[in-house]
Amino acid sequence: MNIGAAARRTGLPSKTIRYYEEIGLIRPARDSNGYRDFSETDVHKLAFLGRARSFDFSIEDCRSLLALYEDSSRASGDVKRIAQGHLDRIDARLAELNEMRRTLSSLVDTCAGDGRPDCPILQDLAAEETDLS
Amino acid sequence: MNIGAAARRTGLPSKTIRYYEEIGLIRPARDSNGYRDFSETDVHKLAFLGRARSFDFSIEDCRSLLALYEDSSRASGDVKRIAQGHLDRIDARLAELNEMRRTLSSLVDTCAGDGRPDCPILQDLAAEETDLS
DNA sequence: TCTTGACCTTCCAGCTACTGGAACCCCTAT
């Protein structure tokens, strides 16, 4: 199967698939004309990678997960550890973003948004840190 | 004021301050020895940038916000438009992350995480898309 | 006076995970 067909099958851009080969996530065979020739196994791996990436797992996490996926004697604990670590990162990011959203949306709400120059958003950004020392 | 002092005052790494100069966000004066000489105004701008970046505003948004901050005849509507656009992006990202978190945490919860190979996480990642066509 | 150490400078490379584009090859259909 050519790269275009693999791309259609997996929903990944051809560019991304070439990149995954370049960094050693997959090793598709080659035809005599130099074209990549993807097996069903390759397509499965690509789909696996696509789904893992959709969870925002890093490429290195994906590499580990793929290795575990291919190792039938894996321990689910190893998989869980990676997933839990990632979940923790997601939670940390969610906390950050929620805090930003809270502050920013209250600033946006109190800004008149008209032609006048007064703006609580700029006031906040420019605020001197209150130094209690 | 040397870059180190400016860094201490603003909480930004010296490297970042140099980078901000390089991309034209600030233009500190220079001493005769070539050292950057930061004015109070420079420090205020850096603090402004630091706070804006802490809200995850892009550098280009920061550039626009800083320009508006310095323009006393600005319209608050221009500021609000930028902030609202950014808020929308934050909301979109929050929705994505919440969805990831929901799915991933339920997978993590159902994974035994022991020495056995069975793993619902890997099963999900490897799942064939159900094709209803 | 010399040296040490903490500053400062510029420049270049690297990080993540791709993406775009140029220059070129291959294959099929007309």
Added chain:
DNA sequence: ATAGGGGTTCCAGTAGCTGGAAGGTCAAGA
């Protein structure tokens, strides 16, 4: 023969820094 729609490699660029090398500057201490 040619046109098109594949494919190939390689290089550069994205965002926002960060690390490191090689070297200049300055104040304090022996």
